[in-house]
Amino acid sequence: MHSFRRLSLLVGLAAAFAAGSAAAQTWPTKPIRLVVPFSAGGANDLMARAAAEGASKALGQPVVVDNKPGAGTVLGAEIVAKSAPDGYTFLVSAAGVVSNSMVRKSMPYKDEQLVPVAMIGLAPSVIVVPGDAPYKDLKEFIAASKKSSTGFHWATAGTASTPHFVEGLLTTKYGAKLDLVPYKSGSESITAVLGSQVEATSEASIVVLPYIKSGKLKALADTWTQRISAYPDLSTAVEQGFPDIRIAHWAGVHAPRGTPDAILDKMASAIDAAMKTPATVEHLKSMGIEPIGGTRASFVKFVGEERARLGGVVKATGMKED
Template sequence: MNKKSRFTLGLLATVSVIAATPACAQEQWPSKAIRFVVPFAAGGANDLMARAAAEGATKALGQTVLIENRPGAGGTVGADIVAKSAPDGYTFLISAAGVISNSMIKKSMPFKDDALVPVAMIGLAPSVIVVPKNAPYKDLRDFVEASKKGNGFNFATAGTGSTPHFVAEILNVKYGAKLQPVPYKSGSESTTAVLGGQVEGTSEASIIALPHILHDGKFKPLATTWTQRISAYPQLSTAVEQGFPELQIAHWAGVHAPKGTPDAILDKVAAAVDKAMKDPAAAAKLKAVGIEPVGGTRADFVKFVDAERKRLGEIVKAARMQEK
């Protein structure tokens, strides 16, 4: 065999090895711990859902799934870390509504929307519209009608683009309410504002609102804003039931991955999360604190994200929610 032939064969062998490496890596995945980046502080709805998903995924995948809390900028700090991570199946984002709406509202973003791809829905904490316990409103319709008089009501939010902000603007745009969003740094601060009487109301995740409804009685609930009643508090009617069919929004948590992560890995993660959410013990634990487990396929979550992007985008434009 001459030198040219040996060189050609060697080159072909090298190319074959390189081509086979990604496939081999996928077959061996996961061969080390997987990281779930939570873009919010520990203890909130997003974090609790992440931990439930991580526990179930650890069992399903046979590798430890670690939680890393990286809060800041409405979830953008953690999302940016994942968007710029290697697409090797070892780093995922525990996403929330901000992964859809932040780019519509913020002046600038450190990454493009398509840098993150939807993988799986974990679950959601239905939002609950609440007012102080001594407020005179009996339900959401009563509250909205009262807001139309005079200067309207102040409505606490967890910042621009937060779920409570969208609740207020949907009621304003779709139903003629006069709610002035008042941005606070967090849901806990806006909750304190309602309890202290600084604002007329707010919308908060069920996991935060229910203790103040069921245990200390400091909140009066007016409606839940998801499509179904809360498992842990079924006596509270939905906004849809009260005549507000377009007020459907929740504090949800899902899994997103860096663009370019192999489909085979994404499908395995989606299946692991779905299995975790369908585990009776895990589901019961989440429902007890006001969280509804969802799960489902990767296609289901892609459909959900696309629908939310269209729906929330319309509200952002109509309410002029963009940062000045």
């Protein structure tokens, strides 16, 4: 009896594997949905649309962007986590997909229900102050904040937003004296800096570069590991002597757990090809976005490193949901 059950189980597994392999070989046979957990027009959305256009050409099927903003990426991520793992629903992921479970009291899905597929690209975060601020670089800004009796006001786009993590690194690693002022979005934060309601914030390069080039904002540092292609004059925080400040507004692709590996590999290859298309590269870089692409393995490694890095900031700052 036990041998019969074991045989039945093996036959069932073999049949399931064969069905999955067959589906992967013919995939895709219909349009693919890319769920973006942000509103249209932001860095994540723009990267998603570039990836969708390129992947559509590589896969021979429409790749449709579906914006589902809300709850700091949780709403869109939950939709994908609970979708059928058939290769027709993917999430355009961001740092929040990694960090939400670290700071929220409860989550409607488990992190392991989403698996990394591919990196799309990233928009380096830029630390900015009003255009007439007296600091010429990040070192001077941190020193001035320490001398201030009340510290400097730092705008964020809410708990666990990228500016919140940048602030956490500045305070816990380098002793900056900063007082958080949470806003509902990055655009509101930038408006607050433009109006000198707060001393500083950090925001995606694609958002702040027009203000920097017009002189309305002053850039103190790029918070990624490389200079921005569209603004190479700005040095990185690492170059300025702050090696722990490595953070960006990135976009990748995650899939529901259980999606066949062959489909994930095919999707990763399509996105990688899209991010290497000369027209796409030129378009994204001109806006301040760095196309990345790469393999599934490289994105799995990146997500693991991001989880460890952000987890360290959460622990050091005691960052919790509002």
